Amino acid sequence: MFIRNAWYIAAWADELGQKPLARRICDEPVVLFRDQAGRAAALVDRCCHRSAPLSKGELVPAGIQCGYHGLVFDGSGRCVAVPGQAHISDSVRVRSYPLVEKNQFVWIWMGDAAAADASRIVDFPYHDDKARWPNKHDCYPIRANYMLMVDNLMDLTHLGYLHAKTVGGNPAAHVNAEMQTTRTATGIKFTRWMRDSVPPPSYVKAAGFKGRVDRWQEFEWVAPSSVLQWTGAADVGTGAYEGKREGGFQFRLFHGLTPETETSCFYFWSCANGYRQNEPEATEQLYREIAPTFVEDKDMVEAQQARLDELGEQGLVNIVSDANRVVMRRFIERLLADEKGALAAE
Amino acid sequence: MFIRNAWYIAAWADELGQKPLARRICDEPVVLFRDQAGRAAALVDRCCHRSAPLSKGELVPAGIQCGYHGLVFDGSGRCVAVPGQAHISDSVRVRSYPLVEKNQFVWIWMGDAAAADASRIVDFPYHDDKARWPNKHDCYPIRANYMLMVDNLMDLTHLGYLHAKTVGGNPAAHVNAEMQTTRTATGIKFTRWMRDSVPPPSYVKAAGFKGRVDRWQEFEWVAPSSVLQWTGAADVGTGAYEGKREGGFQFRLFHGLTPETETSCFYFWSCANGYRQNEPEATEQLYREIAPTFVEDKDMVEAQQARLDELGEQGLVNIVSDANRVVMRRFIERLLADEKGALAAE
């Protein structure tokens, strides 16, 4: 069960080039491409003639051409050419999906097209600000329901265990971090503070700290599955806790989860270097540290999915650190119930 | 749903040698072998003792010996030896299937054995005439329903798109070819003429044409799934259109599709060189040109099958070039209905 009336990331903008891109989203086969004007489009990945996947075809001036018998469809899904046939009925078309390109993402709407409101799309201007926030991105396919990755991001205590060998550090520090949670109209925000603490070696290396620091992780979850992360540290007592977070060490991460099937998803993520912006190597280094950490998450949620497939949720218990996760899940359940209610009312 | 009361190609004659051959046909496991006299036989591939596949056994003078406990079955399916047991009841047997070897093919009948009439098997004497039609053959396993490959052969407009990089040539020439279709008692025949046209480079290379040609493709589909193809070209206006097709450039293809499961089949095909019969290299060259083309067909129908599995036929539309394909499909539906009626009447 997915929330369908929502914007999901279909692709990174730079994934759409000279060839069609096939991607299953919310369990529907979708083909993504750019028309001649460079405008991104998304159609159901199935020619309405003989069911061949359009993604096996080619991009032509008028749109996308089926690779089997040559029918051409424009970005709206209308068939604009049938070889050997002069007249084409208006009804010859394939489904198209609302698509918005913003902040290096291509966002898709899989639900009721009339309800697709582009103003509801998350803002993440940092991707476009290459001078202040040089960044790098990736997409991991994961064989687990997308909400398991959202769960993962709502409870950071896993850092001390799952990521013990990578970014983890001291489990107790993470468990005992000071936590401030706020509900928002579109999700929740929470900040974890480790004030007056010893900076981890990687922070010292990156930012040259000489002594203790005030360290923060700020997370904003926007329903259904975007998580914006802002992490950093400053010399102890220099005002970071009160809001003064310029200078020092900081980076931003974006986590976007898109359902592929009920038991698989795409994990779109980026990291933006906010501390040594003039050094491309610093951005690369940040990426190289984070990439294997997220493989650990992928690996764990896939194992978790396998057990859930078999044994379901029965007998599972919540613990103290699940607080934000539980709020998030209730929020999602409410959205699902609303969507179901709206459908029933139609 | 397969037509079961029909002859299908089980194997090329030269596939049956010193070892049993396992092949699934119409979703039944079959073992093919030759007895000591060289006579081909087909049994269900399952020992009636403990269900071991007979194809894991060995050929012995009396027939095929199960590789587990040594029971032996002759070509009729009768058990002729049980180790350590003197008496063998007549009821100890496995199912055998009618089998006819003809024109280098081994044809099998999966339906009601009483209805197996060998005179209904397609004639293709060219395979046996190695002097006039030197030929080469292959068998491709395809993960798609066998009728999708028959569809493919009934609409040649795909040549300009799917085979654009191999044998395709100019899409418009294929779309605009002059088409003559005739219904026969067992299927349909259609001829496509490209008169007074520029020969493709490969024809020029093969036959040394100096100017324009009259070019033809003659197809005969014999239900359920044999397609006999005769293709060629002659110097323009030298009488090919009126029937004089000797000399010049010509070759024959045989396409035989055998259902393996509902969503997979075997594509038995051959090519016969009718232009430079004394040059084995010309036959090899013809084979090397055609083989990758048919891989393109395999690849496309497999992608088509995947979409049909998921989305069914709903919303699909026919186009002008589907005319023969639609006639063929109706013919098949009639045969299926007849077979169902015959079963109901029993």
Place this chain on the structure above:
Amino acid sequence: MFIRNAWYIAAWADELGQKPLARRICDEPVVLFRDQAGRAAALVDRCCHRSAPLSKGELVPAGIQCGYHGLVFDGSGRCVAVPGQAHISDSVRVRSYPLVEKNQFVWIWMGDAAAADASRIVDFPYHDDKARWPNKHDCYPIRANYMLMVDNLMDLTHLGYLHAKTVGGNPAAHVNAEMQTTRTATGIKFTRWMRDSVPPPSYVKAAGFKGRVDRWQEFEWVAPSSVLQWTGAADVGTGAYEGKREGGFQFRLFHGLTPETETSCFYFWSCANGYRQNEPEATEQLYREIAPTFVEDKDMVEAQQARLDELGEQGLVNIVSDANRVVMRRFIERLLADEKGALAAE
């Protein structure tokens, strides 16, 4: 359908070391490990917090620690630590399974724990007697129901066919062996004698026989799936048949089958050298001869399972050599019926 109220081999004792071992038994995911005191334990392989497999975690002094959020469970399944949480309810626990370590095996009980009686576990002291019976062992995963391997061991006539190229020898000798079968309280025992026979080359090589021998194979099947084998030969007429089997050539095999799923199992087997105990190379040689033979069995029962999955048992017939196999299968059916009856009575 498995017999659940039975002891099965979960692992070789030496498989439990510094890391948790994941193994599916009777279609349940199990994690096996040793606690700090070296005591083997088995828990359901699923953390009761978020369903992560415990086998992806680590062994810590207090038990096994989940690799996701750090919960710790002791060998009884009780949760003894939740990071960041002082109080842990007694109900926070995962299922544990009775486990007994004996004769180098770790035996598990998957059924009603109250009925787990360790005195019913098979004795095989030879594994512990490294001086008199130096031995070597292995575990083969097999994609077939465990009873197909028990069937295999109940009818040795397959040696002449399936193992013709390895240990087989003359098919007729195996078929005509003198057979003595005895029923026991827990299964059946049968002895096959080939008296006054020519020893196989491997026996001559191993034991230096100069002439004919009395050769035996003694099997004891203990329900549901242990088979104890004692095989040997002595110079003809020196009293082996009457019971004097010291000296000469002899070895012991243990065959233990553990259901993984309905259509897969684990084959735990060992071979013990009872003839050249002071030569480690003789033990290795025995192992090297037997290992590929059992791969032949694995390969055949996997093919058999595939056919049974598709065609079921219908139409199968028993032959003379099935006598012990049929007795064994009836014994099993009785146990299954008893277990079902006991459940119904609860």
